[in-house]
Amino acid sequence: MDEKQAIQQLKNGDMRGLEFLVECHQVKAVRTAYLITRDISLAEDIVQDAFIGVYRAIRGFDSMRPFEPWFMRSVVNASVKVMQRSARQVQVGDESDESILAELATRAESVESQVESIEIQNQIWDAMQKLSPRQRAVIVQRYFLEMSEKEMAEEADSAVGTVKWMLNAARKRLRGLLGDEHRRSDE
Numbered sequence: 192m193d194e195k196q197a198i199q200q201l202k203n204g205d206m207r208g209l210e211f212l213v214e215c216h217q218v219k220a221v222r223t224a225y226l227i228t229r230d231i232s233l234a235e236d237i238v239q240d241a242f243i244g245v246y247r248a249i250r251g252f253d254s255m256r257p258f259e260p261w262f263m264r265s266v267v268n269a270s271v272k273v274m275q276r277s278a279r280q281v282q283v284g285d286e287s288d289e290s291i292l293a294e295l296a297t298r299a300e301s302v303e304s305q306v307e308s309i310e311i312q313n314q315i316w317d318a319m320q321k322l323s324p325r326q327r328a329v330i331v332q333r334y335f336l337e338m339s340e341k342e343m344a345e346e347a348d349s350a351v352g353t354v355k356w357m358l359n360a361a362r363k364r365l366r367g368l369l370g371d372e373h374r375r376s377d378e
Contacts, residue, residue: 194258201249213242216259219336220266226331227270229320237269263336264346267328274324318368326361333358 192200192211200208217238224234244265245252252261319327332338332346340358344351 195254198249198252198254198258201246202252202254209242209246212245212258212262216262217242219259220263223263223266223331223335224270226319226335227267227324227327228274229316233273234270237273238266241265241269260338260342260346263332267332271324271328274327314369315365318365321368322361322364325357326364329354329358329361330365 192207194212194215197208197211197215201212202208220238220241221231221234224237225231228234228237241262245262252258319330322330329343332343333340338346340351340354343358344354347354
């Protein structure tokens with residue numbers, strides 16, 4: 192069975208179609224939700240709700256379009272909404288320059304710095320949690336889901352310029368947070 196057949200089965204009321212879609216997309220969807228929420232059980236709940244939403248809305252889904260971007264958009268949007276409602280955001284200030292992020296990436300590439308790489312990943316995770324849910328979402332869409340700015344704009348039903356602005360603001364904020372962390376570790 193392929194994705195189009197699964198969608199058609201689901202449209203016909205056959206739950207095996209949904210089972211196939213869950214099998215194909217659940218892991219990536221949970222990871223995506225987790226990257227935004229940083230809470231695995233919350234991420235699993237969001238994805239479960241998203242699949243229930245698929246079941247309810249599948250009849251209106253255009254089978255000529257790819258399923259994954261449509262589904263992932265619902266996962267990202269639901270994750271952002273949950274985070275905004277729960278007010279788990281941490282507000283922090285300063286911004287720094289791009290060289291810090293490049294320096295961290297270079298350090299992670301060397302074989303002898305594998306331990307440092309884990310430390311860097313933790314710094315990135317911590318910094319990601321200080322971003323707003325919307326900022327985390329655009330970072331996840333761009334770098335984890337590897338969506339282009341055009342795809343992100345289409346999925347969000349907004350202008351490419353708006354997506355570029357949001358992505359730039361999120362990257363700038365992340366660089367600043369990583370710079371703060373880098374300066375603290377040097378002290």
